[in-house]
Amino acid sequence: xxxxxxxxxxxxxxxxxxxxxxxxxxxxxxxxxxxxxxxxxxxxxxxxxxxxxxxxxxxxxxxxxxxxxxxxxxxxxxxxxxxxxxxxxxxxxxxxxxxxxxxxxxxxxxxxxxxxxxxxxxxxxxxxxxxxxxxxxxxxxxxxxxxxxxxxxxxxxxxxxxxxxxxxxxxxxxxxxxxxxxxxxxxxxxxxxxxxxxxxxxxxxxxxxxxxxxxxxxxxxxxxxxxxxxxxxxxxxxxxxxxxxxxxxxxxxxxxxxxxxxxxxxxxxxxxxxxxxxxxxxxxxxxxxxxxxxxxxxxxxxxxxxxxxxxxxxxxxxxxxxxxxxxxxxxxxxxxxxxxxxxxxxxxxxxxxxxxxxxxxxxxxxxxxxxxxxxxxxxxxxxxxxxxxxxxxxxxxxxxx
Amino acid sequence: xxxxxxxxxxxxxxxxxxxxxxxxxxxxxxxxxxxxxxxxxxxxxxxxxxxxxxxxxxxxxxxxxxxxxxxxxxxxxxxxxxxxxxxxxxxxxxxxxxxxxxxxxxxxxxxxxxxxxxxxxxxxxxxxxxxxxxxxxxxxxxxxxxxxxxxxxxxxxxxxxxxxxxxxxxxxxxxxxxxxxxxxxxxxxxxxxxxxxxxxxxxxxxxxxxxxxxxxxxxxxxxxxxxxxxxxxxxxxxxxxxxxxxxxxxxxxxxxxxxxx
Numbered sequence: 222x223x224x225x226x227x228x229x230x231x232x233x234x235x236x237x238x239x240x241x242x243x244x245x246x247x248x249x250x251x252x253x254x255x256x257x258x259x260x261x262x263x264x265x266x267x268x269x270x271x272x273x274x275x276x277x278x279x280x281x282x283x284x285x286x287x288x289x290x291x292x293x294x295x296x297x298x299x300x301x302x303x304x305x306x307x308x309x310x311x312x313x314x315x316x317x318x319x320x321x322x323x324x325x326x327x328x329x330x331x332x333x334x335x336x337x338x339x340x341x342x343x344x345x346x347x348x349x350x351x352x353x354x355x356x357x358x359x360x361x362x363x364x365x366x367x368x369x370x371x372x373x374x375x376x377x378x379x380x381x382x383x384x385x386x387x388x389x390x391x392x393x394x395x396x397x398x399x400x401x402x403x404x405x406x407x408x409x410x411x412x413x414x415x416x417x418x419x420x421x422x423x424x425x426x427x428x429x430x431x432x433x434x435x436x437x438x439x440x441x442x443x444x445x446x447x448x449x450x451x452x453x454x455x456x457x458x459x460x461x462x463x464x465x466x467x468x469x470x471x472x473x474x475x476x477x478x479x480x481x482x483x484x485x486x487x488x489x490x491x492x493x494x495x496x497x498x499x500x501x502x503x504x505x506x507x508x509x510x511x512x513x514x515x516x517x518x519x520x521x522x523x524x525x526x527x528x529x530x531x532x533x534x535x536x537x538x539x540x541x542x543x544x545x546x547x548x549x550x551x552x553x554x555x556x557x558x559x560x561x562x563x564x565x566x567x568x569x570x571x572x573x574x575x576x577x578x579x580x581x582x583x584x585x586x587x588x589x590x591x592x593x594x595x596x597x598x599x600x601x602x603x604x605x606x607x608x609x610x611x612x613x614x615x616x617x618x619x620x621x622x
Numbered sequence: 623x624x625x626x627x628x629x630x631x632x633x634x635x636x637x638x639x640x641x642x643x644x645x646x647x648x649x650x651x652x653x654x655x656x657x658x659x660x661x662x663x664x665x666x667x668x669x670x671x672x673x674x675x676x677x678x679x680x681x682x683x684x685x686x687x688x689x690x691x692x693x694x695x696x697x698x699x700x701x702x703x704x705x706x707x708x709x710x711x712x713x714x715x716x717x718x719x720x721x722x723x724x725x726x727x728x729x730x731x732x733x734x735x736x737x738x739x740x741x742x743x744x745x746x747x748x749x750x751x752x753x754x755x756x757x758x759x760x761x762x763x764x765x766x767x768x769x770x771x772x773x774x775x776x777x778x779x780x781x782x783x784x785x786x787x788x789x790x791x792x793x794x795x796x797x798x799x800x801x802x803x804x805x806x807x808x809x810x811x812x813x814x815x816x817x818x819x820x821x822x823x824x825x826x827x828x829x830x831x832x833x834x835x836x837x838x839x840x841x842x843x844x845x846x847x848x849x850x851x852x853x854x855x856x857x858x859x860x861x862x863x864x865x866x867x868x869x870x871x872x873x874x875x876x877x878x879x880x881x882x883x
Binding site: 237240246384403404492497 | 677678679680682684688695700701702723724725726727729753755772773776782786800
């Protein structure tokens with residue numbers, strides 16, 4: 222995967238659609254990242270943090286029980302074992318290290334499920350930076366534990382009360398904060414979205430997981446690569462990370478979106494949050510509210526490079542329902558003793574649904590995060606708690622499901 | 623080609639010694655009488671009127687304008703209904719559409735520009751379409767006779783500012799502070815600085831908006847700038863009183879402030 226063009230585009234997607242106030246900041250960030258990324262000492266410091274603070278490399282686990290049950294050989298890239306419980310820490314350590322280098326001591330971030338918020342609060346605590354995290358009111362409610370984690374880590378959590386009160390609105394609030402504080406603040410965006418250089422920069426910070434996975438696959442598969450590499454897609458950072466390791470191999474790449482948040486699946490381009498990409502919207506261009514049981518995928522857009530990969534046919538994008546996701550969540554817990562986050566449960570749900578076409582194949586799933594944060598929500602859904610049931614859509618059925 | 627209706631109109635008034643006033647309203651808010659509000663503001667001394675076409679994710683707007691947009695969208699406003707309402711207006715001041723780029727992108731550049739023209743708009747402001755992304759739209763707008771107002775921000779370098787000004791049609795919209803729209807108790811020093819930086823490099827009308835909230839602030843700013851844009855403080859009048867009359871009266875007070883009455 223190469224750099225985007227000078228305008229920050231991957232094919233026809235990407236760009237820098239931000240208020241004029243932010244343009245110089247985006248330019249400064251692009252230059253700052255370019256310099257840092259080509260500076261060996263920055264790279265060494267980043268790698269040291271990944272290894273000695275985040276706990277990289279993360280292992281790859283062969284799932285024998287599940288493989289027997291499904292007739293599909295399943296490998297998991299264990300991003301759930303990273304410090305803070307997901308792949309998000311890679312990007313956050315890269316960006317906060319960059320903020321430090323650029324002399325910005327106030328970090329602003331948005332969060333959906335809270336994973337990016339917790340990771341950002343963690344890194345900010347490590348570097349002694351001030352940290353403000355915006356989180357939609359709905360997510361604050363369903364991820365209360367992560368709110369407390371962020372506060373424990375010294376971050377200030379601000380509740381976004383506008384719009385759908387989920388990730389989309391948290392991004393709006395974080396961008397408004399950044400417009401007003403751009404001279405002193407660093408916006409630590411949590412996915413491969415937003416204005417150039419974010420989609421590219423965030424991918425580069427997650428590239429490590431794809432590179433590790435490629436090397437580990439070759440070791441486990443006698444020099445071969447998996448037939449299929451699958452990852453969940455909200456904004457798409459964990460998917461881009463793992464795809465980056467396999468895009469030049471024979472592996473088929475599959476991104477799995479929630480049925481209620483399938484931006485690529487609907488294939489209508491639009492502009493929000495700084496870039497042109499596939500976007501869930503109505504006929505007038507109003508952005509639709511996504512619906513997913515997992516707060517981390519509850520986003521109507523998708524990173525521009527995913528739109529590009531779909532456009533050129535290098536990756537394909539599938540959707541799964543909340544019910545399939547909850548089934549996969551239980552399945553992996555029971556069969557392998559690994560409780561996955563609801564987000565990567567989407568990837569597994571797709572494998573389960575397509576097990577017939579995947580018979581005998583080797584499938585690598587990016588297990589992007591652990592499920593501790595979701596246990597209370599799933600328990601409440603299974604108990605029929607009315608508030609928890611508001612977070613889940615059991616009515617959607619997909620063809621062939 | 624753009625005939626420069628807005629710019630010509632503003633230049634003539636400015637050159638005649640008048641300080642320019644551009645109030646903002648949100649199309650569809652209040653639902654039943656927003657068009658009467660536009661007409662009332664024209665009567666109260668507006669030199670042009672900015673009409674927002676609500677978008678679901680207005681990142682440049684603070685809570686006040688967000689609130690009006692949310693209410694208008696909940697009441698069913700669409701770009702088409704906004705155009706329809708505008709086309710029925712009986713006023714003699716130029717109108718400027720303000721919306722976010724996805725509304726324009728979704729409709730298609732040509733259709734959007736033609737729809738604006740047909741409705742009676744002279745110009746458009748797309749606050750999330752900066753210079754580097756504006757080219758394609760702005761060329762279409764030029765051809766269709768819609769003036770593209772560009773935003774100039776305090777964060778722009780001395781090298782960047784002239785490039786933005788060069789692409790601006792109608793007037794240059796100087797952003798008065800580093801931040802989003804909303805009422806402020808005091809005029810930011812950055813507003814005066816923005817005005818003088820712009821006046822030093824262009825003869826195009828220079829209007830300052832974002833954070834301009836009172837007749838006193840407007841008057842103070844107009845000593846340097848050619849005029850002001852006032853949005854949130856106008857909307858605030860309606861949110862607080864539930865009536866458009868207070869907003870029209872407020873525009874009148876802004877006019878008197880600018881005229882030194």
